[in-house]
Structure formats: structure tokens, C-alpha cells
Amino acid sequence: MDSSTTSAALTNRTARAFCLTSAGWMVMATLMGLTGATELIAPDLYHNISWLVFGRVRPIHVNLVLFGFVTPGLLASAFYFLPRLLQTEIYSERLGLITAGLWNITLVAAVISLATGYSQGREYAELIWPIDVLVVVCFGLVCFNLFMTVKRRQEPLLYVSVWYVCAAVILTSVTYCIGNVIWQPNSGALVGIPDAIILWFYGHNIFGLLLTPLSIAVAYYVIPTAIRSPLYSHTLSLIGFWSLIVVYTHIGTHHLLQVPVPTWLKVIAIVDSIAMVIPVMVFLINIWYTAKGKLGEIHADIGAKFVFAGTIMYFFVSIQGSIMALPQVQRVTHFNNWVVGHAHIGVLGFAAMIALGGLYFIIPRITGRPLYSRLLADLQYWLILIGVVGFTVVLTTVGLIQGNAWLNGETVYRVLPEIHLYYVLRASLGVLIFSSAIIGLYNIIRSLLPHPGARA
Amino acid sequence: MTLRMTPKAVIIGSLAILALITFVMVYWPYATRDDTPSNIFRFRSPEEAAGRDIYIANGCVYCHSQSIRTIDWGHGAERIAQAGDYVADRPILLGSERTGVDLSQEGGEHPDDWHIAHFINPRYTRPNSIMPLFAFLGEKKLHTLTRYVQGLGLKQADHRMQRQIYWKQEAIKAYESGPVANVKWLADHVPAGWRHLPNPYPTTDAGLARGHMIYQQFCLGCHGPIGDGMGPAQPHLYPPPLNFTILHGREISGGILYYQIMNGITGTAMPYFKRELESEKIWDVGNYVAVYFINQSDANQEPRGIDSSWEP
Numbered sequence: 001m002d003s004s005t006t007s008a009a010l011t012n013r014t015a016r017a018f019c020l021t022s023a024g025w026m027v028m029a030t031l032m033g034l035t036g037a038t039e040l041i042a043p044d045l046y047h048n049i050s051w052l053v054f055g056r057v058r059p060i061h062v063n064l065v066l067f068g069f070v071t072p073g074l075l076a077s078a079f080y081f082l083p084r085l086l087q088t089e090i091y092s093e094r095l096g097l098i099t100a101g102l103w104n105i106t107l108v109a110a111v112i113s114l115a116t117g118y119s120q121g122r123e124y125a126e127l128i129w130p131i132d133v134l135v136v137v138c139f140g141l142v143c144f145n146l147f148m149t150v151k152r153r154q155e156p157l158l159y160v161s162v163w164y165v166c167a168a169v170i171l172t173s174v175t176y177c178i179g180n181v182i183w184q185p186n187s188g189a190l191v192g193i194p195d196a197i198i199l200w201f202y203g204h205n206i207f208g209l210l211l212t213p214l215s216i217a218v219a220y221y222v223i224p225t226a227i228r229s230p231l232y233s234h235t236l237s238l239i240g241f242w243s244l245i246v247v248y249t250h251i252g253t254h255h256l257l258q259v260p261v262p263t264w265l266k267v268i269a270i271v272d273s274i275a276m277v278i279p280v281m282v283f284l285i286n287i288w289y290t291a292k293g294k295l296g297e298i299h300a301d302i303g304a305k306f307v308f309a310g311t312i313m314y315f316f317v318s319i320q321g322s323i324m325a326l327p328q329v330q331r332v333t334h335f336n337n338w339v340v341g342h343a344h345i346g347v348l349g350f351a352a353m354i355a356l357g358g359l360y361f362i363i364p365r366i367t368g369r370p371l372y373s374r375l376l377a378d379l380q381y382w383l384i385l386i387g388v389v390g391f392t393v394v395l396t397t398v399g400l401i402q403g404n405a406w407l408n409g410e411t412v413y414r415v416l417p418e419i420h421l422y423y424v425l426r427a428s429l430g431v432l433i434f435s436s437a438i439i440g441l442y443n444i445i446r447s448l449l450p451h452p453g454a455r456a
Numbered sequence: 457m458t459l460r461m462t463p464k465a466v467i468i469g470s471l472a473i474l475a476l477i478t479f480v481m482v483y484w485p486y487a488t489r490d491d492t493p494s495n496i497f498r499f500r501s502p503e504e505a506a507g508r509d510i511y512i513a514n515g516c517v518y519c520h521s522q523s524i525r526t527i528d529w530g531h532g533a534e535r536i537a538q539a540g541d542y543v544a545d546r547p548i549l550l551g552s553e554r555t556g557v558d559l560s561q562e563g564g565e566h567p568d569d570w571h572i573a574h575f576i577n578p579r580y581t582r583p584n585s586i587m588p589l590f591a592f593l594g595e596k597k598l599h600t601l602t603r604y605v606q607g608l609g610l611k612q613a614d615h616r617m618q619r620q621i622y623w624k625q626e627a628i629k630a631y632e633s634g635p636v637a638n639v640k641w642l643a644d645h646v647p648a649g650w651r652h653l654p655n656p657y658p659t660t661d662a663g664l665a666r667g668h669m670i671y672q673q674f675c676l677g678c679h680g681p682i683g684d685g686m687g688p689a690q691p692h693l694y695p696p697p698l699n700f701t702i703l704h705g706r707e708i709s710g711g712i713l714y715y716q717i718m719n720g721i722t723g724t725a726m727p728y729f730k731r732e733l734e735s736e737k738i739w740d741v742g743n744y745v746a747v748y749f750i751n752q753s754d755a756n757q758e759p760r761g762i763d764s765s766w767e768p
Contacts, residue, residue, distance in 0.1 A: 039586075039588060040555070040586055041586075043578070043579075043585070043586045043587060043588055043589070044577075044579070044589065046588075047589060048589050048591050048592040049592070050592045050593075053514055053515070053588045053590070053592075054515070054518070054519070054588050055514045055515020055516055055517075055518050055519070055588070056514065056515050058515060058518045059515060059518070117513035117514060118513070119512055119513055119515065120512070120547065121511075121512035121513075121515075121517055121547050121549060122547045123517075123518075123552060147463070147467070150463050151463070157461075158461050158462070158463065158466070160461075162466075163461055163466045166463065166466050166467055167466055167467070167470040170467055170470070170471060171470055171471070171474055174471065174474060175474065178478060178482070187546050187547060188547070189546045189547030189548070190486070190546065190547075191542075191543065191544065191545065191546045191548075192489070192491070192539065192542040192543045192544070192545055192546075192548055193485075193489065193539045193542055193548065194482075194485060194486040194489050195545070195546065195547050195548040196548045196550055197481075197482060197485050197486070198482050198486070199547070199548075201478070201481055201482050209474075238461070242469075242473075245470050245473050245474070246473055246477070249473070249474060249477040249478075249481065250477060250481060252481070253481070255552065256550075258523070258525040258526075258527075259523055259537065259550060260537060260538055260539040261485065261539075262485055262488070265481065265485055268480075268481070331527055334525075335521060335551075335552070335553055335554040336553065336554065337553075339552070339553070340553070402554075406528075406529070406530070406554075407527060409529040409530075410529075411529075411530045411531070411557070411731055411732050412530060412531075412554055412555075412556060412557045412558075413557065413582060413584060413585070413732060414732055416584045416585070416586060417584055417673070423586075
């Protein structure tokens with residue numbers, strides 16, 4: 001599917017810009033996560049510094065991970081592989097660069113506004129209206145650039161990665177507007193229970209219609225390319241794509257099972273949460289059968305290694321997610337750190353692993369040189385893998401302690417001393433993730449810049 | 457022959473699916489919503505609404521839910537959330553995590569001065585708390601935020617606030633009439649059965665050690681490490697926390713201590729602990745206070761009935 005003649009002519013400027021965006025914001029995003037985790041151990045640490053108060057740090061962390069680190073990382077790969085899969089150039093690299101620039105301005109505005117207390121107070125939809133508009137403009141520009149690229153393609157058939165990228169960017173543009181209630185500039189919210197329903201519809205779509213399809217697109221590109229084999233099944237690709245869009249958009253209300261929302265809505269959310277097994281396993285069977293017997297080649301390419309590890313995390317987080325949607329399970333898991341653990345497996349273990357894998361896969365192919373350091377990339381791989389598995393164990397354990405203690409009638413305050421140790425472990429693991437971000441940024445910058453003393 | 461995946465099929469197809477599902481999963485529940493206010497509903501005052509903005513700006517919602525479930529025991533568990541409680545909430549602040557307590561029914565649980573001390577440094581009133589300090593908000597904003605928090609629970613909060621305000625007047629009157637009258641006032645409000653009840657457990661080293669631990673986790677912020685009522689919260693509270701060291705010879709029974717710890721003293725910063733501490737823990741901490749600070753314990757005195765089988 002790769003054409004070396006086309007590749008040589010491509011400048012990949014947009015892909016490079018998104019690589020740097022992702023690697024840079026990963027440092028900031030994980031630093032904010034580490035800061036928040038530290039405050040849960042030592043709440044007096046940032047004594048009365050308003051912009052470092054936990055309630056402001058947390059949304060900065062979450063928004064930067066979603067929109068600063070993971071999404072741009074996945075888009076970098078998309079801007080790399082779309083021209084190759086379509087046998088054409090990106091419609092406008094210049095527009096791509098402008099988009100990346102605007103994207104970074106949006107992120108800076110997001111950090112400043114949240115740190116200074118400008119928030120709409122809705123999880124994943126905190127950003128105030130002017131920044132919401134910037135986000136939508138960024139996604140709109142990406143849509144325009146990519147769709148025009150598709151339109152100008154030389155290759156008549158669209159590979160499965162192209163479907164996923166196109167669907168992800170257009171559906172996210174729409175669902176972002178809906179979820180942020182963008183027609184209500186002042187509040188960005190509906191009133192009462194419908195606000196909770198629309199918020200979690202959107203909140204889950206950020207994973208279901210943005211991170212997941214982009215990650216799947218990258219996996220569908222990287223794994224077959226790395227092992228030089230065709231994809232196992234076109235039919236499975238089709239089933240996986242359409243079932244993902246149908247099923248994933250139904251499940252947001254599983255966040256509201258213990259809230260007075262209509263029962264029929266809860267039933268649909270639970271049933272479809274179980275049905276998530278279909279798109280998940282169809283994709284995984286397709287990608288794992290493609291890779292069957294070729295794990296050595298995947299292991300040899302650090303990018304493919306990241307991506308493959310991400311697919312295993314996808315399996316775990318999705319099966320866990322289906323189980324967590326059962327009301328009987330939620331009696332224990334809701335409102336505590338179990339869910340935080342789940343979110344970290346999904347976003348860090350699955351989407352971020354694949355985003356980084358995409359970066360490490362495309363960077364040597366963009367520059368025509370090996371990575372600056374394969375060792376550092378490997379080190380980052382292990383730091384993240386140990387970190388995310390550690391998060392899973394620690395946060396799941398904390399969640400079980402909290403959930404069962406509460407069910408047993410112990411108050412939140414009474415349980416705090418029991419979970420302190422786990423908060424220490426969690427912050428310690430956060431140090432691994434933050435260190436890996438610094439290592440990754442250094443490695444990616446050195447890989448993209450001309451090597452010092454290299455031939456011109 | 458498989459489905460031909462053209463750009464149109466992908467983009468129009470996925471948008472059509474999204475539109476249909478948004479209609480069913482978002483618009484339909486919106487269109488069929490029930491706006492009927494619940495029995496506890498009232499609108500917020502402008503000051504409460506301003507306090508809510510401070511709550512949102514500082515991300516209180518990430519640690520405090522406002523969503524009481526059928527399975528809850530703690531704070532506010534007497535009132536399971538109804539859709540009609542939220543009909544003026546834009547945005548709704550259900551929250552997704554309980555790093556701190558649920559605040560649905562926080563209004564009137566404590567008097568205002570407790571909240572101010574707690575916002576200035578949560579460890580002042582709750583030594584194990586991991587909540588950040590909010591002194592940076594300044595006095596004015598802290599008072600506005602307190603108005604919001606004291607309105608949580610709406611009509612039920614108003615009922616509790618009236619009780620807080622009434623008993624605060626009474627408690628201040630008693631405090632200002634001098635220590636002897638104050639101690640008598642406090643003891644007289646304990647039901648007679650409790651007043652004449654000695655602590656049924658004998659004083660043991662293990663029991664005192666447990667009482668010491670409970671004291672550090674729940675009492676120290678107001679009553680201070682040596683029980684003189686000079687904990688770090690003291691400058692912010694009026695009437696101030698009780699000085700235990702003046703209670704010697706004033707007939708403070710184990711039952712009086714137990715009842716006050718269990719039920720609190722509404723109107724003052726002294727909360728009730730019946731949700732946090734089970735029976736033995738309350739007896740243990742009461743005896744710790746009696747032995748170390750009052751220097752007079754009635755533990756295991758008559759009447760005590762048949763000795764418990766575990767007693768030494």
C-alpha cells in the first residue's frame with residue numbers, strides 16, 4: 001500500500017507539526033496529572049496557589065491529554081498515511097500547518113482559561129464558548145483538508161484507515177458542538193437531567209468517535225505495513241466500522257445508571273455496552289489474525305510494538321467497560337477510583353500507546369533516517385507499560401476498597417487513611433509516565449531535527 | 457459483492473447514523489423530560505447562584521458529587537435524588553467521583569463559621585481531609601460560596617439552617633453567661649437517661665490508644681491536641697470549641713460525652729458523629745477525653761449491669 005515514488009515527493013510538514021504538538025503537550029498533560037496526584041497525598045503542598053488547586057489542575061490534565069497529546073498524535077499519523085493510501089499529496093500542507101498552529105493556540109487558551117477559573121463545569125466540556133469555537137474551527141479545518149485530499153486521490157479504493165479517519169473528524173466536529181451545547185454560549189449547558197444525558201452522550205463520544213476510530217485507523221495502517229501483509233478480512237473491517245458507530249453512540253448513559261434518568265435509556269445503554277464486544281472483537285480479531293505468526297516483525301519495529309501493545313490494552317479496557325456497565329457491578333465501582341483506573345487503561349494504555357506508536361512508526365519514514373534513539377523509545381515504552389499496568393492495579397484496588405467500604409456504611413472521610421498509601425503509589429507511577437514524556441519529547445525533537453554534524 | 461466504501465458512503469452514512477442516534481438518545485429524553493419541581497425544590501437566591509459560579513470555577517464538582525443513590529449511607533442519604541431536584545441546574549453538577557463527600561444535602565449540616573474555617577484550611581475542622589485550601593478566594597468569596605453550600609438541599613437545607621441559626625443564638629447566650637452556666641446548659645440538653653449513664657467499658661490501655669487515634673482524626677482540629685479548645689479552627693469559630701480541662705468535678709458522665717459526640721451540638725461547630733463512628737469508637741474517644749483532659753472518668757462504674765464477657 002506504500003508507494004515509494006509518491007513518498008519521496010511528500011514533505012509531511014503537517015504530520016511533523018502534529019508530531020511535535022503531541023510530544024510537547026504530552027509533557028504538560030502528564031505534569032498536570034502528576035501534580036493532581038501529588039495534591040491527593042499532600043494537599044497543603046501548593047499552599048493557596050489558586051491556579052494549582054486540584055479542581056483546576058484536573059480539567060487541564062484531562063483536556064490536554066485528550067486534545068493536546070493523544071488527538072494530535074493520532075492526527076500526525078493520519079496526515080502521514082492518508083497521502084500514501086490515496087496516492088496523492090495532502091490537499092494543502094500550508095493549511096495543515098495553519099491548523100496545527102491554531103490547534104496550539106487553542107490549547108494555550110484552554111490552559112490559561114481553566115487555570116484562571118474560566119470553566120463551564122462539565123466534564124470534558126469545560127472549555128468556555130470562544131475556545132469551543134476554536135476547537136470546532138480546528139476540527140473543521142482538518143475535515144476540509146483531509147476530505148479534499150480524499151477527493152483528489154489517485155487510488156480509487158478507500159482503505160479502512162481512511163474510513164475511520166474521515167468518520168472520526170467529521171463526527172467529532174458535530175458531537176463536540178452538541179455536547180458543548182454550543183448554541184448556549186453563556187452556560188454551554190442544558191438544564192437539569194437532560195444536561196447530564198447530553199454531557200455523557202458527548203463525553204463517551206470523545207472516546208467512541210474520536211480516540212477509538214483514530215487509534216483503530218493507525219493500527220490498521222501500522223500493523224499490516226510493518227509486517228508487509230494484507231489485512232486479514234475486508235468483511236470484518238466493514239462490520240467493525242459500522243458497528244462501532246452504531247453501538248458506541250448508544251452507551252453514554254451508562255454513566256447515569258444511579259441517577260433519575262428514564263429507565264429505557266439506561267436499558268439501551270447497558271445492552272449496547274455489552275454489545276460493544278462486537279466492534280471491539282471484530283477489530284481485534286482482524287488485526288490479530290493479520291499479525292498472526294509475525295510478532296517478531298512487530299517487535300522489531302518500535303512503532304508497531306507500541307501499537308500492538310495498544311491493541312491488547314483495547315481488549316482489556318473494552319471488556320472491563322462492558323462489565324462495568326452492569327448495574328450490580330456499578331454499586332461498587334461507581335464514584336471511585338476504579339473508574340479512574342479504567343480511564344487510564346483506555347486513554348493511556350490504548351489510545352496514547354497507539355498515538356505514540358504511530359509517531360515512532362512515521363518519524364523514521366518521514367526523515368528517511370532511523371530514530372535518534374531506539375533505546376530511548378524502548379525505555380518510554382516500558383515506562384508507560386509499567387506505569388499503566390501499575391495504575392490499573394493500584395486504582396482498581398483503591399476503587400474496591402472505597403466502593404465496598406461505602407456500601408458497608410463507612411463514610412468517605414473514614415476511608416481516606418486506608419487509601420493514602422495507594423495514592424502515594426499512584427503518584428509514584430505518575431513519575432514514570434511524566435519521565436517517559438520528557439524522554440519522548442527529547443527523542444522526537446532530536447529525530448525530526450537534522451542530526452548535528454549530519455550531511456546537508 | 458460487499459458494500460462499496462466511497463467517501464460519500466463513509467461521511468454521509470456515519471453522519472446519518474449519528475443524527476438518528478442523537479435523536480433517540482439525546483433529543484427524545486429531552487423532549488419527553490419531566491420539568492416538575494420536586495417537593496424540596498426552590499429557586500436559588502442571587503447570592504447562592506454567585507456561590508455556585510465559584511464552585512464551578514474551582515472545580516469542586518470533580519471531588520464532590522450531588523447525586524444521592526438508593527445504596528448510600530452517608531451524608532444526605534435520607535433523601536434519594538429525584539429529577540425534580542435539578543430542574544434549575546444549568547449545568548447539572550452530578551459529579552463523577554467522590555474524593556470528598558456528596559453535597560446534595562450539605563446545607564445546614566454545619567453552621568457558617570464551620571464552613572469558613574473549613575474553607576480556609578480543611579484540616580482545621582477535618583484533620584484527615586485531602587481537600588485543597590481555599591483561603592486564596594478571600595473572605596468575600598468564601599462567604600458567597602458558603603451561601604451556596606448552605607442552600608444545597610434547597611427547602612430541606614432551609615429547614616436545617618433555621619435550626620442552626622436558632623441554636624447558635626442559644627449557644628452563644630449560654631457561652632457568654634460564663635463557663636459554669638455554659639457547661640450546665642450543655643449537660644441539661646442531654647436526655648436524662650444519658651446523663652446518668654457511666655461509660656460501660658473499663659479503662660484499658662488499648663481502649664485509650666484507640667480513643668487517642670479517633671481524637672486525632674476527628675476532634676483535634678477544634679479542641680486542640682491538649683483538649684483546651686485551642687485547635688487551629690478556634691479563631692474562626694464562635695462560640696469557640698469547648699475547653700475540656702475545665703470540666704473536672706462538673707459531673708460530666710460518660711453518657712453525656714457519648715451523647716454529645718453522637719448527636720453534636722447544633723448551632724455550634726460541633727458536628728454529630730453518629731454516621732462516622734460506631735458505638736465502641738464513641739465510648740473510646742469519650743473515655744480518652746475523660747481520662748486525659750478532664751482527669752475524671754466514670755468508666756466501668758455502677759450501674760453497669762452484667763460485666764461484658766470480654767472485659768479484663
